[in-house]
Amino acid sequence: MTDRLYYNDSYLIRFEAEVLEADAERRRIYLDRTAFYPESGGQPSDAGQLGGIDVEDIVDEDSRIVHVLRESLTDTRVSGLVDWPRRFDHMQQHTGQHLLSAVLVDMFDAATVSFHLGAEACTIDIARTLEPSEIRRAELRANEIVFENRPVAVSYQDSTEDLALRKPTEREGTIRIVAIQDLDRSACGGTHVRATGEIGPILIRKLDRIRGNQRIEFICGMRAVKRAQADYQALSEIARVFSSPVDETPLLVAAQREKLQEAEKAHRRAAMELAQASGRELYAKTPPGSGDTRRVERRVESLSDEIRSEAQAFTSGSKSIFLAIGQNPPALLLAASHDSGINAGAVLKESFAAVGGRGGGSATMAQGSVPSAAALEQTTQALLTRLDFVRT
DSSP states (O other), rough: OOEGGGGGGGGGOEEEEEEEEEEETTEEEESSOOOOOBBBBBOOOOOEETTEEEEEEEETTTTTTEEEEEEHHHHHHEEEEEOOOHHHHHHHHHHHHHHHHHHHHHHHHHOOOEEOOOOEEEEEEEEOOHHHHHHHHHHHHHHHHHTTTTEEEEEEEESOOOOOSSOOOOSSSSSEEETTTEEEEOOOSSSSSBBBGGGGGGEEEEEETTTTTEEEEEEHHHHHHHHHHHHHHHHHHHHHHHHSGGHHHHHHHHHHHHHHHHHHHHHHHHHHHHHHHHHHHHHSOOOOGOHHHHHHHHEEOOOOHHHHHHHHHHHTSSSSEEEEEETTTTTEEEEOTTTTTTTTTHHHHHHHHHOOOEEEOOOOOOEOHHHHHHHHHHHHHHHHTTOOOOOO
């Protein structure tokens, strides 16, 4: 059994220990005691050095902890050194999660169902959906408790006692309890700060819906400070572009976005009108072929709304067929006038069946895709022959 020193002192980063067991390569090491925290309960493992060798992973094997090293360790008694910046960051995030989860229950009866501590951000999933205004209220309350600097204590009780936990535990025997004064009691094996003031600012970043739960992304401590600095820098750059104060930038961006949307709509209308005019002009310039039918073949990079408008305008004239071949992705569009004598949807569907293509449409316009450039060329040639196109 490994004596887990971090249980009683999360601030202990230097320790001495005896090597009890190792694999043949002496890279998987078992100690009699350790300050290294293994990945567990949503919190990543510690990093650092053991006997001057980098620790690559810390794995919890029930009653024992294995230290996976980058190189072989020959010593039988070693000194361990935990990466303090990483450890303290995890302490801030994990205690911040306890605090935020407790506030969400206290204010909105929103219980946390899962927690994840990531390299960039942390998340908690809650069992109900809260409005953004409610989330902001919870964020403010959590930060108020940070400023109150309430003590965070670790204690041990037997599972048969009345533990008064925020979330009941299924563990039996001795239970490690992390408590925030007058706010929270949780069964937890993680590393935590001594008082809420050490958590630092708590910043909620994003809300998502995940499998019926609401996911709250948040960061604490120096992560929150660095993220706030980056956010302000980005916002300042945007404000500089608009030559405006930072606080006025959101309204200016919204106004510019509205103008851009209107310009894009006008551009789309003009593009469609141009495509329709092009289709009508193309019809007028195309001489009738066999059966007094006008036929046009167009090879384009891709099938676009403009091509569809051009095809529709072309086939608004009597006895007309318009075939568009899109290269990327491989696709075909077939349009035909009501009096052309063909059903565009039926013809295209039948042609696609021979090459494993997919698509369809109405009697006057249909389109679809084929699996490859070779299939596209094969289908195109078959359609040109079937529709009696004359190649010039």
